[in-house]
Amino acid sequence: MLVVKFYVTFINLGKTHKDMSRIGKAPIAIPSGVSISVSDKNLLTVKGPKGELTQKVDSDITVKEEDGNIIVSRPTEQKKHKALHGLYRALIQNMVIGVTEGYKTTQELVGVGYRAANNGNTLELTLGFSHPIVFVLPQEVKVTTTAEKGKNPTITLESTDKQLIGQVAAKIRSFRKPEPYKGKGVKFVGEVLRRKAGKSAKK
Structure with a gap:
């Protein structure tokens, strides 16, 4: 039996400095x-109906509440500050959505004898x-599994934290990535896979 524990790493959002700068300027409406x-240490806390999230913000970035909005600002037009500006604005937007609506994703297991519990x-x-794989999820992520006759087993994840989920x-998905011929593996529901044609037998 293989037991896997989960460790968090930081995700690069993959935006350009120009994109992040434009994103950063938009105010974030604070829902009811x-x-x-x-x-005072620039630790942001967002509380809502579904829970509470915290985010340490770079000391060069300012976050404040103004007229029912969250305003994120930067000190200069340097590339570094433009990138940080957009990054934190996007992270804070995700936090607001997380504590109000939450995030949910569903995966399915495609393969004979594949199971999840x-x-x-x-x-x-x-x-x-x-051997089976035992994966211990972080407490911030709720997991449920289903197994219905005639259907692929599914794994549903729910969390307030978009990055973590x-x-x-x-x-x-990495435990058994979908293979390109028959699509066997762990895939997201609705995911479109690039399939390869199988090699034909030599005559």
Whole structure:
């Protein structure tokens, strides 16, 4: 039995400096039931109906509440500050959505004998190996599994943290990435795979 623990790494959002600068200038509306606070160490806390999230903000970036909006600002037009400006604005927007609506993603297991079951936040996967894979998810991510006759088993993840749920889903997918011929593996529901034609037998 293979037991896997989860570790968080930081994701690069892959935007250009120009894109991030433009994103950073847009104010973020604060929905009803959501409150924000920023500590003297630039630690941002966002609270809402679904929970609470915190984010350490770079000391060069300013976050404040103004007229029902969250305003993110930068000190200069340097590339570094433009990139940080857009990055934190995007992260804060995700936090607001997370504590109000939450994030959800569903994956399916494609393959004969593939199974998924969970006990709390411990997920056990049977993916065609000689041993099951036991994956311990972070407490911030809720997992449920389904197994209906005639349908592929599914894994559903829910969390207030967009970055974290994305990392967890990617980790689960990595245990058995879909192969390009028959599509066997762990895939997102609705994911379109690039399929390759099988090699024809020589005559």
